[in-house]
Amino acid sequence: MPKRLDIQKILVIGSGPIVIGQAAEFDYAGTQACQALKEEGYEVILVNSNPATIMTDTTMADKVYIEPLTVDFVSRIIRKEKPDGVLATLGGQTGLNLAVELHDAGILDEYDVELLGTNLQSIQQAEDRDLFRTLMNELNEPIPESEIIRSLPEAKEFVAKIGFPVIIRPAYTLGGTGGGIASNEAELIEFVSSGLKYSPVTQVLLEKSIAGFKEIEYEVMRDGNDGAIVVCNMENIDPVGVHTGDSFVVAPSQTLTDREYQMLRNASLKIIRALEIEGGCNVQLALDPNSSDYYIIEVNPRVSRSSALASKATGYPIAKLAAKIAVGYTLDELKNPVTGRTYASFEPALDYVVTKIPRWPFDKFEAANRTLGTQMKATGEVMAIGRNFEESLLKAVRSLETDIHHLQSSLDPTIDTDWEAVLKKTDDQRIYNVTEALRSGVAIDSIYEWTKIDPFFLYKLKNITEIENELASQPYDIELLKEAKNKGFSDKTIAKLWGTTERAIYNLREENQVMPIYKMVDTCAAEFDSATPYYYGTYGQENEVEESKKKSVLVLGSGPIRIGQGIEFDYATVHTVWAIQEAGYEAIIINNNPETVSTDFSTSDKLYFEPLTVEDVMHVVRQENPIGVVVQFGGQTAINLASELSKRGVQILGTSLEDMDRAEDRDKFERTLQMLEIPQPPGKTATSVDGAVQVAKDIGYPVLVRPSYVLGGRAMEIVYQENELLQYMENAVKINPEHPVLIDRYLFGKEIEVDAISDGDTVYIPGIMEHIERAGVHSGDSIAVYPPQTLSKEMKEQIIECTTKLARGLKIVGLLNIQYVISKDELYVLEVNPRSSRTVPFLSKITGVPMANLATKAILGKSLSQLGYETGYHSEPKDVFVKVPVFSFAKLRRVDITLGPEMKSTGEVMGRDRTLEKALYKGLIASGMKIPTFGSVLFTIADKDKEEGLSLVQRFYEIGYQILATEGTANFIREHNIPVTVVNKIQEGSPSLLDRIQQGEVQFVVNTLTKGKQPARDGFRIRREAVENGAVCLTSFDTVSAILSVVESMTFSANEMPSFEKRKEGVLV
């Protein structure tokens, strides 16, 4: 069937902010969908609350709305735009849930908007546990014994029947929020209670645990003519029990016979047909490793994280084709864009092995519970491609950027390890520990028994350890070097085993011609001629890269999404690529994140899906010989590579390395600022613990301490006294001359953030942003307001002048980002980042200044004045825009949510309206916060904060909130004549404040108590309890004040009429 002509206007719903379980993959999907629909001539209206995305670029759709993804706001858009259809299956669980809510609210019917792609009934059948089970029974497809429960007693009853362990899966939640595997009563209570709370329909599925089965996924597609295909299947190396988003995954499956493959394929296709899905769908299955028994685990009736992975793993653009199917096309009418000559109704054949490894935030959240289960914890992922499993796995490992270049375990080798205990733990370290166990001679059988990882994979890991041994015993054996490279060993690893440097190994390889070649990802295992410029490196005979005559520029991507380096950097990377193309060069990109738009092969002229390490980048440079490398847009990942690349003779384009170093090296930076006469908070670099103590003493407490060269404020803390400093030095950092620690005076005041573009002479400032939270809260975790609302004209001028001076003084060519603090009306520079920042997409979208594009052109030699920009400040708009951070705390147990210098948020949303209060309201709502206009607020605040907190208490009271507080705080509040209800502290027995939070009696918690990472402390427990029970927990008074002003603006007062003397009798009223 050709495309539908009865619809003209389509509303596409995005997935909102990046949270754990829903990351950049939906920007990729949404961008593809918008492009596909526009290509077909439809009018596309897009709504998404996340400004950091490519899909919200105004060029992606005919109209773009950056508004909260709630029924309220989306209905407004529907009323205004009157679309014929809405496409929600590419917006993740958020999009799907919103579609269901819009239907339930009657909006779709009222405005006659058709849900395109998969229909509502199918969505419900796949998502509602009860309906799904019924359907599986009808289809005769096996599912594990299970029961839907709605209360704790029901759960206990079920477990009494089938016994532990059981899996708890809340209905309609993202990434399994609130779920888990319970092996005992206490865990059952914990998971069921939280599961019921998080499920919007208060439903939880209890299921017999089939942990230990092989976990297999099928990415399937179906069109309206019932044509259905498998795009890709994938096998989790981690067996059932670990969320697929937290599993090491290979594609295609490695250990399934054809018969098993077809059995599961048939089941998947049967299900997608029964559900009548029109588009993409993901089916998860469990296969018994010892028989042909299998179970259906779950079905996602939409494009998912796995479909992004499958798209990149095969080259088959699932989201793009899903969008075309949604408007009526069938698969056999659509061309396979990779070959350009074959059709989309075929099943890709891979001739390589793909490995995906999740990227977890445990490096930032050291206290977090690292156990992996049914609730996803990873923030992002990397993918690698190789011609054998070992190569694929090791390339993926070194793509992670976790300071690991090989399967290295963090276990202490000097301590006798209880291998059984270690390997039975399903945490993020398991594969590394398994490899270590193999090195120690633990039998594969035992490891299998403890981990249920298929021995096929264990033998491969064993093979890696055997190559290590051979390398160690035969240094400089060239044949062995070839074998090791063939199996994916990094130069760094070989260098370590041979006691030499990475560079020496690289040189040795060059002399002996042990260099990789590049092969194409073409969906068809070379059966058809393809022109897709999508390559991966491997060691083999034939190189498939075609040399082009055009001059090229190499762009380094930003790797996996992690806290501190999110989708914003992919946004900038993509814009750089486009700008390079506009400037007449060929744009080549290296990246390893399968979720992103930058790794869509149609984004750049050539895509190298490779790890971002010096070795792998040098290989591409050697192949392509670009005029230079752009590192400014790939976050810290790319910046970290710059110096070594430069040493190896690679031209770094834009701001020179020396100048970048002048911004990042503390002492050089200080000298530069002195030269430019720009003040900064007093501070110094320390290279020893004693040195640090002395520096702190000299500049005076409180001080801000952090290691140099860090990402997202990792390990940054505000320290108020010497013993805290010593504790920090002991726990948080390794201090030595190579890893100095920076110590600055902590200045109390308003934080300002500025982004600017410079060609070395002209400096253009698109915007100045003011943070709601005072300095000390990481800029990525603060609410940023643009244009600034409280700055005087003089102060703005001073900021503009300073920024211009800094850009020129540091000879910035490209982008720079500056953080300032205004303390007692004085402006100080906190830091200068000579690169693209988190706020680039936010400001670009609001101001219309194509920041990454201009910066790229400046880098390539154009002057800004040639591009139409002169030194100065972009004029400010009338509307107010806020950027509100979004956290994923609900998914990370035992993580302290207190805001501080270390970044914790995973994503962001934008709120925009006429006034600050309205913009804030939209931003907060979009971030997922519920803002009730009445209810209770619980105050537990530290003594030093009480005075400051009082005004907030007063304001809550005035808008009608009930005030709750523990004894000490309550007394203080009462002294100031505000009514307050005393609640028990944790130790004072039930009902304590924790019970109140659990009962849902508290809407807001304001907590500044016992900041710190120790889970045992009261403040920590209160904060976690609030998060886990969906109460809004605030740790910064500035945020509280902002929210209060929002609530105040929404609330109508309810005051009694002033009483006058009674009217005289006889007068009619």
Add this chain to the structure above:
Amino acid sequence: MKRQLILEDGSTFEGIGIGSLRESTGEVVFTTGMTGYQETLSDPSYCDQIITFTYPLIGNYGINHEDFESIDPAAAGIIVSEATVEPNHWQSTSTFDELLKVKDIPGITGIDTRALTRKLRIHGTLKGKIAAMEADVGEIAADLAAKALPRDQVKKVSTHTPYTLPGRGKRVVLVDFGAKRGILRELIERGCNVTVVPYDISGEEILRLQPDGVMLSNGPGDPTDVPEAIKMVKNILGKVPVFGICLGHQLLGLACGVKTIKMKFGHRGVNHPVKDLETGKVMITSQNHGYTVDVRGIDETDLVVTHMAINDDTIEGYRHKHHPAFSVQFHPEASPGPTDSNDLFEQFIALMKTSKKAGDQVCQNV
């Protein structure tokens, strides 16, 4: 031990020998299936061919007793990127290499199979030889280029004597041109009584068995190399329902007056989309053929095209306008590959039923 694959154009691919260490000559082809190496290896249609697996890891789940398509694989050799040394699967009884050794099939591992595949795609299939490193490349290449390969593959893999697999359902004669076990399995699963007969059986002999239907199996090589079979098909056509698969499909065509042509590199894999022209539905099929029915001239015959390949518009199936006969180029029995088209066996059973009622006459109802 290092060994090499020498192609007729003089190019070589070096790797490590696995399986038998004898020399072996054949037509080098590639297959793109990612699973099912055991079924592929033992598919008699690969007789005298050197099979290149495009998927790089072959042997991951070992070799089991269940998935053979013939007892003695007829392939001339195997080319892989990596033969798995330590497989794991609950059904596995030996490794890939062990099987090759037992069955005396030479193989080479460690080859850039993608480079080889690209070569075959660009040049078309080439003759090749698996040989020792000492072998004289120039001489062997010249020899390969000069000499034609033998054309007696069907004779090699067909049964020499008829035998019956008893069943209580429809009585089917399966003409064995190198039949995969999968075809037998599908017939037996449907209760058929199957008599397997040699490829050179005459039409009269078949009719004397008074079957309800005749199944023309798959098989290796060029269909014009078995003229006796074409004659046989002509003979039985219209007298008994006929269902042909792969080579059997080409033989039905030749019997009805179409031509067959050699394809550049054929269709070998488990991901080939085929459109059923009568229902408009697309199915993913398992395929293994180097020849195809020439689309030119088809209109002048009594055949109606029922299936087409989506990717290259080659004919994938037809039925006879007047007689109860139909055939497909792909493999509805799968193994390896998807079972999307498995229903064709039901159609054959239905055809046998209706034809009986119609008194062995016309059947339009395929």
